[in-house]
Amino acid sequence: MRFGTAWRAAWVLAALLAAFPIAAQGVKPDTAPLSARSADFVWMEGEVREGPVLVVVSLDAQRAYVYRGAARIAVSNVSTGRPGFETPQGVYTVLEKRREHYSNLYDDAPMPFMQRLTWGGLALHAGALPGRPASHGCIRLPYAFAEKLFGVTSRDTTIVIARAADDPASTASTPISSVSASDAASLPYTWTPDAAHGGPLAIVYSTHDREVVVLRGASEIGRATVDLVGESRPGRHVFWLLSGARTEASVVVPGRPALRWLEISLEPEGGDREIRLADASGAGTIRVNEAFARVVYDILEPGTVLLITDAPLQSMGNAITPSVLSAERTR
Incomplete structure (x- = not known):
């Protein structure tokens, strides 16, 4: 696959970022930007190999962010639940992990690198990303990203699913x-x-x-x-x-x-x-x-x-x- 100059520069920047832990103050790790292509992700773990892992899914942005310690180590496009099957917001923990799994609700549809969040059908897994919410409620991930994420999470890893703020808001120092x-x-x-x-x-x-x-x-x-x-x-x-x-x-x-x-x-x-x-x-x-x-x-x-x-x-x-x-x- 051939990439233009801008793409080469973006991935060089991603490689450089991977060599250093990301500081907690004023971080903008998305400076290695994702393109409009739904399968893109950036993994920047670098030297950050220890500490608790957190996954945050932004429904508005259709993005997943992965943190270890104080560093954001990865960002990926996702596809969440389409209208009528909206992905529920909340704070979840990983209940079960399976590298190979098939849905017993939707014609044995493959769900590689499945990480179950509820026993009622909500999970993270690899799947098609058309660039919009398109699932039956699960959070679809790019295949390579789902594999990497599967390798750093464990049962009880925290997963947050949320929408962004309705309006931009600045913080005030109120007690x-x-x-x-x-x-x-x-x-x-x-x-x-x-x-x-x-x-x-x-x-x-x-x-x-x-x-x-x-x-x-x-x-x-x-x-x-x-x-x-x-x-x-x-x-x-x-x-x-x-x-x-x-x-x-x-x-x-x-x-x-x-x-x-x-x-x-x-x-x-x-x-x-x-x-x-x-x-x-x-x-x-x-x-x-x-x-x-x-x-x-x-x-x-x-x-x-x-x-x-x-x-x-x-x-x-x-x-x-x-x-x-x-x-x-x-x-």
Whole structure:
């Protein structure tokens, strides 16, 4: 296959990027751009060989982004569910992996490098990419990309599926504050850490429901009511907890150091950036029960995912209702 000068330059740049870990601050790893051809992807793992893996699928951009540690190591075009079979948003974990799999719903259609996200039929797998949403709900990947992704993920790898923000929004330095013990009764919470037996940690906060859910693997271990004063940022925002701590104190848990969060762009040409959690809410001030904030803080670990969404929790997919995961296995 012959490539033009622009294509050769793009792939030379991709090769150079692969030689270096990508920094968390002001990253724009898409400078090795994908073309309009649906089968394109860029893999930039380079020296970044260790750390938790996160896969983020942007429905609006029809892109998948792969992270390891603080680095975005890959980006690929995808094809998600077509109208009537829309891919559900949510925070998922890989439940099962099969290099060779065939659909038992759609005429034994091949699903190479299948990674199951729900027992009800949602999965990542290699498939045709026509340049638009075209599947029955699964996330189709370029064959070579699906093979590479299969090699770096494991059971319990976190997969986030989300839309981008409805409108561009800049962050404002407004505080997230915990609620004193005297106010605890007004903001109830539940905490059942024994409901899970290992797996990655994910937190989903719905500004629509004013409720936060904590997931360990595919199991809910905590839920709390949140008091939101003012307006929140529109759309969906994904944050990835980095290692280390910031120099300032936490505004969520008094007396503890602030943590380092990477805000992941859901836009095709967006850049990831490190952000203070206090900036994540936009114009709103978030108040959470102090006791709940402390128990969550104590289990946070690098690789924890935080999804802030303006969608109601019940529309965010099976990850928010773990009992659905025990439904009859399909596909």
